[in-house]
Amino acid sequence: MELTSRLRLTNWLVSQGLKGLPENDLLRGFCERCRAAGMPLSRAIVFIDTLHPIFEGRGFRWNDGESNEADIFEYGSTSTGEASQTWRRSAFYHMLEHGHDEMMIDLTDSAALDFSMVGELAEKGHKHFAAFVHRFGEAGTIGEMDCFYSYYTTRHSGGFDVNHMAALRDLVPVLGLAIKSAAQVEIARTLGRVYLGRETAEQVLRGRMQRGVTEKIKAVLWYSDVRGSTAISERIGPDEIIPFLNDYAQASIDAIHDAGGEVLKLIGDGVLAMFTSENMANAKRAALRAEHKFRGNMDTLNARRASEDRPTTTAYVGLHVGEVFYGNIGSEDRLDFTVVGPAVNEVSRIASMCASVDRELLTSTAFRTGLDAAGRNYLVSTGRFVLRGIGHAQDLYTLDPAVAADEVVGGKYERYLAS
Known part of the structure; x- marks a missing residue:
């Protein structure tokens, strides 16, 4: 992915983040532009914790073909029950526990790994997996919203090459910043609706x-x-x-x-x-x-x-x-x-x-x-x-x-x- 393409995509993310484009549209636009610039993405998931009385966070999916999966999903507490077990077996939990910011996995060898998501990805034909955790600073943390999590896969037989990974390292933080901005707006609306009421919150948010x-x-x-x-x-x-x-x-x-x-x-x-x-x-x-x-x-x-x-x-x-x-x-x-x-x-x-x-x-x-x-x-x-x-x-x-x-x-x- 050439530098010019990276700059164009960075500018697009910044401009759309400022305009308030929804998170799922940001992810879809990001992935489609990456593919158009030569990066063979096949799937992407991003998620971020939030402040909400019912669920713990929200996530967003993109696939390179038709899928019966929803573009947007919400998840409950990962501290108890089956959700906790799934979370503790995830690559992201492993990364947090060991202080890693990124992880690459060869999905053709997924049988040797005990991560909760990789086996299913391999069965669907994905060859390479790249995960990132971008941590927020203390001043940028709201409640449990302290990280931006994302992973990307490719069906390309050679996996992500050095150039692809360099591009992801440059671009994913910008995507994370745009999605964090959109998530913070949603948090403000949620807090307003929960503590003030629906119409009253809109009155306050309108100034x-x-x-x-x-x-x-x-x-x-x-x-x-x-x-x-x-x-x-x-x-x-x-x-x-x-x-x-x-x-x-x-x-x-x-x-x-x-x-x-x-x-x-x-x-x-x-x-x-x-x-x-x-x-x-x-x-x-x-x-x-x-x-x-x-x-x-x-x-x-x-x-x-x-x-x-x-x-x-x-x-x-x-x-x-x-x-x-x-x-x-x-x-x-x-x-x-x-x-x-x-x-x-x-x-x-x-x-x-x-x-x-x-x-x-x-x-x-x-x-x-x-x-x-x-x-x-x-x-x-x-x-x-x-x-x-x-x-x-x-x-x-x-x-x-x-x-x-x-x-x-x-x-x-x-x-x-x-x-």
Whole structure:
């Protein structure tokens, strides 16, 4: 591979890395350009650890022909189980343990080697294997993302020659830098979605970080609270408390997201969320759809937990609608992107009234008002109340008991939510 070709490929990687080309496209473009310049690549895999609540890292594949393998793969923890055994038998683990930055393997002699990947590669006709580990410095490490791993194979009978290896040594670090840059952007998005919420994260990543910058919006507000969580937490072992809270948080968050809502904050075992739309009737129906889905999620969850002889419960949900300030609130060095205003306090008070009236769902008068006639008919008054800290009395509404007791009414309600 000539120097001019290497420089062109380096420039391409830098320019595409700056533009934000996705990792799989970077790898494909890299391999195709290498082949066009005379390097007989047949397969390449790159992967990098990341920060994510579910998986440990992401990887990307390229093959010189059609394959049923996915271009992108995610992997879980390599510290336990079968994944740990596979990792410990890999060439990369061997390289890390012995301090090597690269390793070349003649795949025609793979039977003599006990590495987890080489036998399969040899069976598919690959002749030579070159692996690289590029370590990040302390300042460039984020969590477990401390290395860029990659390997390349060729079907050429002579394997990679001296010129090919020299080119890979020059070019792979540039590929690694471009992929690391893309991975860091994905980490920022993941952290934003996980800790701020999906829409809120997008707002922050678009640059809305200035303290005190908010907008006044009208939104349907949701506040849910796990029923009897304090008493249950006192009865179960310490190692069961977090799984218990996580299970019920997952049930509510999944339901909110499925209905198009935005989870704003987790407050102990409580969830604050909002639903927005140009048509507030649609936002209200989305909130009711989420509440209905939440009940279904909890039924499934409780059946599973009961079969495992673990404690079960349900939850209270309050729904309200009002104007709130949405944006950055806090100090110069610690901001929270959330909603504030009297309506936020009111929805939490409504949810807290559920226990007093023995209902799992309560909505405000403002929530019921503005629903279409069919929707209003499904909500019945539980009485008139003055909420703590709220200066006016109002009727609170709950779902008509006939929805749960009568199959026909329940079916109509589900069709209403789906429409």
